[in-house]
Amino acid sequence: MSGKNRFPGVNSMQTKLSAVMFLVLLFVVGMNLFIFGQIHSAVARIDAVFSSNVTINELSDMLDQVQGTVYEYLSTKSSQALEDYYRYEQDYRERLEDLNDKNIDSEIKILEKNIRSMSESYLEQTDLTVQAKRGRNVERYKEYYEEESQTYQYINSYIYRLNNLRFRRNSENYQLLLSSMDVLEQVSLFIIMIVFVVGSAVAVILIRDMIRPLLALSTASSEVAQGSLDIPELPVVSEDEIGVVTRSFNQMVVSIRENIDKLRDSMEKEAQMKSRELSMEAHLKEAQLRFLQAQINPHFLFNSLNAGAQLAMMEDADKTGMFLEKMADFFRYNVRKMGSDATLREEIEAVDNYIYILNVRFAGDITYTKDVDEGIDDIPIPSMILQPIVENAVQHGIHDCMEEGCIHLSVHREGDELRITVSDNGKGMSQEMIQAVMEGRAGGGEENPHSTGIAVVNVLSRLRLYYNRENLLQIESGGEGKGTQVHITLPLEETEKARQDGKAVSRILDEPFGEQ
């Protein structure tokens, strides 16, 4: 237990418990002292009762000694006897001082007074006797001795009477005290029981009073632990440790309640924002798709293209067949992969198909080169990322000089990143244009009639959504006529995670058009 009071100015539990212990102990000790005091005074009384008899007996013995030494002196006239006589006489005189010498109308007291007076007379007579003996006055000392002996008899009989009287009185007193002791014994037993009952009761009452707020606190704590924060504020009963803990507990509950409310608000807001964002995107996609559908029914288109390709095969028009097949593949990929993950290989194939189609369209004017690292074909990436970039490069970069136009695609793995660069040697872009494209302000977005429908801004936003990161796409250009490089940096370690999220997103996006 700490010796210091950590709660200055308040009654700590230590003080209170000590006070309870002290109170109970004080009570027990007080009761014991009371019993002890009563027993002590009763015993002292019993002791005192017979002491008076002892005193009288001593007096009688001393008287005998005086008388004995007088007789001895008279018989032998020895100086030793005389010396003894004076000593005993002195002792006897001193002892007489203890006897009553007042005229009190109590039988015992008046007896005492008579004994005292007679003893004084007796001692006067013994003195006369001894004087006469010393003076060798034989007749006188015999006479005096007779008188003195008679008085000695009287005193002895009075002492005997006094002793009897005292003994009788003391016996009565003793009986009285004995009965008091019996009562005291029973009373003591009763008091001990009272001490037990009252001591326990006081301890239980005080401790229960002290513990009650602790019990309330414990009940409230278990309610809170079970998740019920809707509890009434606990009253602070006492300014001790429990009081401090109770107050802190109340504050804690209030704080938790506030925090939960705040969290709930922010979560609600976030959820609202997210759902709005998602619904906006979904609407956008839906609009795009419906726009595409309005232009052409892709299934019908690539089925027709397949049919055309088979027809061309049957007619041995291999080039036409090849063309139609690539067309079909391009559109199939376009339709199927819209919104779902693809592998890097699939993305590159889509670009290959697109360039092949363009080259058929524009009589093989576009020079297309690619530089792809080995072993990275199966890396998953969001679909329809590369083709729109390449399409942009064709549409805006080299559209006006198709015969010199050159598109280069490079895909490298650098550490944890996949770096994709689409470069062209077209007319290039000014910084303002780059800025406008990056911010989605540049024209030729969704409404561009030449586009396959997916603009850079769309790619940008999908990358951001997919990887939850900014600056994954950068556009570089030396300026007018100096070509454009589009760099896409994809973090590989997040690909897996992003793929999961992306799937969830694409599921939302896929649902309305799943089986068209």
Added chain:
Amino acid sequence: MKKPTMTIFFILAGCALLLSGIWIYFQKMMERVDLAELRNSRAYERHYVLIADDGNSMLWDSIYESAVQEAAATDACLELVQPDDNPEYTQEDCLRIAIASKVDGIILRPDGSREMQELIAEAADAGIPVVMVLEDDSSSRRISFVGLNSYQMGDAYTEQVLGLLKPGRTEIMILADSEGGDVDTGLVSSYMARTVEQRKAQDQTVDISVQSVDSSSDFNAEEVVRDIFMDEEGLPDVLICMDEVITECAYQALVDYNEVGNVDIIGFYYSDTILDAVARGTVPATIALDMAEIGRYSVDALDEYLSLGHASSYYSVDLNVITRENAAAFAEG
């Protein structure tokens, strides 16, 4: 105040009350043990001794009762010395003890002995005044006598005797305690003889005799009285008892020997038995001194002597004749 605090307060208050009760109870118990023997007692300036020669009689009780009150009023305590206290001691021994005890005053009934006269003289030398009651020994150095003189006594008895005289011869016997002094008895009898002779009828003859009873030894009075009753020839017509014990013995013998009606007893003082006998007419009369006055006057005499250096040598007290008519009043108190 909070509820638990109140509860504890009441519990502790209850305990305190209980303890107080127990304490008070034990204090009372302890107070009953009177170690100092001072309960209901007080100190006085003087100490007198009343030496009774007959411990059991109502006579001494009456004297002591009034004397002790009077003594208390004059700031003195009165010690009653009875033969019962020291059976082996004579009245003279008691007197010696009183002198050795240096008391302030002594009250006694003298037995007329020379030894007692010497002791009274010794007391007087020691400055202790001695007052005599009931009987007087004027030759001693006592300071006062409280009682009736022989003439008054003789007169009182004679009045009763005259009423009991029969036609012809009447034998009267006076039973006197020899310790009480033969002189007094002689005076009473001679006064009675003279007065009766003067006032009796012509045809009446009165024969007065005196019988001494030595009541100093135990049971002697009883034997003497029985002897009188056994001798039918010598049984008197009127028996005059000059002592309380003798009166009682005579009455008992009267009843035992079936002599009621044949012998008339004139008693001295009274006991319950005598009063009963008087009320029933078995005993015609008993002469009673006012013992309360004796007690009171004897203490007054001592007080006066000690205060003033002298006291009246004779205090006369009232005399009551108890007959059938007034016996009930004495029985009551």
